[in-house]
Amino acid sequence: MSREKARDDLQAERWLQESHMLPPLEDLSLEGRSAFLEQHEDILWDFWSKAFSVAIASESIDPRRALGARANEPEPSAREIADKLIMALHERSRMDRANAWGNLEGWYAWLIGGAAARAGRRLPVRVQAEGHSGDVPEELLDLQRMLARWRQVLERLVERTGIRAIELDWLWATYQVRKQLTETLGQSTETSRLVSADLQTAIAGSSSPGQSQADRIARTRSGAAACFRFNVEELASRGSSPSPLLAMARTVFVGPARSKPPYPPQILIDTAAVTAFEEVWHLARERVRPSPEDGHVERLWKGVFRCGLNKAALRLLPRKMEEALRGALPEPDGTPIENRRDES
Amino acid sequence: MSTLVPDVDLLRAYFYGELPPEEEAEVRRWLVLHADPGILAVCDELVSEREQRREFLASSVANPLRARLERAFWQARSRLGTRMASLVDVDRERQLALAPLSGPPVEETLIPARLEHPIYLRLKLSDSGHVCVYAIESWRKLSVLWRSPGVVQAGEADELPGFVLERPEDVLDLYLVLDTAEPPPSPDAEDGPEWLAKLLQRTAASPTAWVLRRTFVPAGTA
Numbered sequence: 001m002s003r004e005k006a007r008d009d010l011q012a013e014r015w016l017q018e019s020h021m022l023p024p025l026e027d028l029s030l031e032g033r034s035a036f037l038e039q040h041e042d043i044l045w046d047f048w049s050k051a052f053s054v055a056i057a058s059e060s061i062d063p064r065r066a067l068g069a070r071a072n073e074p075e076p077s078a079r080e081i082a083d084k085l086i087m088a089l090h091e092r093s094r095m096d097r098a099n100a101w102g103n104l105e106g107w108y109a110w111l112i113g114g115a116a117a118r119a120g121r122r123l124p125v126r127v128q129a130e131g132h133s134g135d136v137p138e139e140l141l142d143l144q145r146m147l148a149r150w151r152q153v154l155e156r157l158v159e160r161t162g163i164r165a166i167e168l169d170w171l172w173a174t175y176q177v178r179k180q181l182t183e184t185l186g187q188s189t190e191t192s193r194l195v196s197a198d199l200q201t202a203i204a205g206s207s208s209p210g211q212s213q214a215d216r217i218a219r220t221r222s223g224a225a226a227c228f229r230f231n232v233e234e235l236a237s238r239g240s241s242p243s244p245l246l247a248m249a250r251t252v253f254v255g256p257a258r259s260k261p262p263y264p265p266q267i268l269i270d271t272a273a274v275t276a277f278e279e280v281w282h283l284a285r286e287r288v289r290p291s292p293e294d295g296h297v298e299r300l301w302k303g304v305f306r307c308g309l310n311k312a313a314l315r316l317l318p319r320k321m322e323e324a325l326r327g328a329l330p331e332p333d334g335t336p337i338e339n340r341r342d343e344s
Numbered sequence: 345m346s347t348l349v350p351d352v353d354l355l356r357a358y359f360y361g362e363l364p365p366e367e368e369a370e371v372r373r374w375l376v377l378h379a380d381p382g383i384l385a386v387c388d389e390l391v392s393e394r395e396q397r398r399e400f401l402a403s404s405v406a407n408p409l410r411a412r413l414e415r416a417f418w419q420a421r422s423r424l425g426t427r428m429a430s431l432v433d434v435d436r437e438r439q440l441a442l443a444p445l446s447g448p449p450v451e452e453t454l455i456p457a458r459l460e461h462p463i464y465l466r467l468k469l470s471d472s473g474h475v476c477v478y479a480i481e482s483w484r485k486l487s488v489l490w491r492s493p494g495v496v497q498a499g500e501a502d503e504l505p506g507f508v509l510e511r512p513e514d515v516l517d518l519y520l521v522l523d524t525a526e527p528p529p530s531p532d533a534e535d536g537p538e539w540l541a542k543l544l545q546r547t548a549a550s551p552t553a554w555v556l557r558r559t560f561v562p563a564g565t566a
Contacts (some may be wrong), residue, residue: 021398021401021402021405022401022405042408042411042412042414042415043404043405043408043411044404045411045414045415046404046407046410046411046414046415047400047401047404047405047411049414049415049418050400050403050404051397051400051401054396054400060393079418099357099360099362100360100361100362101397101401102360102394102397102398102400102401103356103357103360103362104397105353105356106353106356106357106360106362109353144353145351148351148353151351152351
């Protein structure tokens, strides 16, 4: 019985593949693609225009990233995206891999990559010479990987400290760095929390949303502390086993925290913990050193790391230790760190 | 120890079978070891998303003529124009179309019709021209529902012959082509949707021709 069922399944699968599925695109050369399209172009267009319309309606795809402000209703936007994709398949000189036909998100990312490249200078993406647009989607993928990593680090921060506000403080403190992302990526549902950079929203979400001088100082401290913690977690969760000092920093600063901003650790801070604090500072300082080879993604990474190199983060330590360490810590290279200016 | 933590894009690639074997194995291992209910819910969503898209694809693959017509029609529609036509359901005086003959449609284009009840349409144009109304039954059979004997004058009303949907699976597409310069062509007896698709492609390129479409489906299925 089960063998029969398996055979039926297999037959159903074959039926799908042979008669009712589009074969995969195997020859990625320009000629190969145009031969494929000659046979299947209308079907592909018809499929994409319907499937994208559903994906747009369910907000899994944001049409504005490809179409800009004229994207409004799902159906016409979907048809336009299908047009653009077919056009890109016909025209792009290089194509490294083909997604499954149904992976609309994958195809869309491929499309946008090229569109961002053609839009050129306005976007802070390195634009390669004409005809090498294949490299730019790569950069976009790097950006997305970076966002995925940020998200992951933030989730662990919240989980381990038990304080949700730390993420919001981080969002506020990194607001300026992340602002450039909005232009590059637009708002996508997946990453919108990280990409959106509205200052008022960021302030309102932070631990000290008020406008008084005291609020601003408190906000700076909580923000710097959140960013410092972010650095700890990022550095300690890199690779498989962190150094003993990093592991200690993580236990102390990314462990259970007290409930009042800037949420200092619950665990007792001894001199070893202070050394661990210093270690993180030095490692982060290494990481933000600018290099002429830095691309857009590297600069964003460094910008975010730099936010944790703010001496206001010393507030995580007991007052005495804070004072002792304040003079001993070197400033990061490049532009000096000031307490973050509040633009509100 | 594996450092891989799949994000939604990686999971999607996994479910679409896009990953190289070793990465696929790594994701599978990760899912087995780490997936919590939240992740599994995302996986379920991704799988049902994939299935829904497969159905779309199967439907497009199974109806290549519909796909061709659909694309040709939207190519012809993409040109902006100001020619207006109104189609009215005579029995119910229901306005079915009062719209530019090209440009993005803002009106309802899918019209539910009662089975076995003839529908009579009245046509009125805001610009004079030759008109031909082509009918495609269930994306397969092409016929001419009505052709204007000469130039239809702006404002003049014409009654179109009635038509009927007989079976619940019937779908009737009416393509109204207006040409201010010459009468739209007539298909031969053996011509099908293919022929109309070519005509629509020519319409897309013609400065004097416009097209409008109305789709009639049995009530209750729309």
